[in-house]
Amino acid sequence: MHSSSSREQFSYEALHPKARESFRLLSARLEQGYRAGSTNTLFRPFEGFRSNERQDYLYTVEKTTKARAWRSAHNYGLAVDYVAYKDGVWSWEGEIDWFFLKQAAVATGLMVPISWDKPHVEHPIWQQVKGSLL
Secondary structure, rough: OOOOOOOOOHHHHHHHOOOOOHHHHHHHOOOHHHHHOOOOOEEEEEEEOOOOOHHHHHHHOOOOOOOOOOOHHHOOOOOOEEEEEEEEEEEOOOOHHHHHHHHHHHOOOOOOOOOOOOEEOOOOOHHHHHHHHH
């Protein structure tokens, strides 16, 4: 068991079954783009599925999200945050090619709908899931 403040261990298997392959494909595209020199940023999946406790912690304590539990695509395994990874260190700041991430996500059929949350990529079925919850 872990505290609610700790990041969920990333796992493709924890993602929604209909989203896993799309996120695997995006990860491969990001890796290929980096290896080919199309970008100087190596993006890796940082966090995918989030428990409700983790989501509420990010909302109330860290204030790094605007979504409470059950109102985030992460709670349903339909979003992944991709973050720059270099020399064993995760980074959200500096010379990060967020445009490359967005282009690769869209080319994979995924969405980058939140302008202020640059690492956030979600699967388009999230809109249907979200609509069914309202």
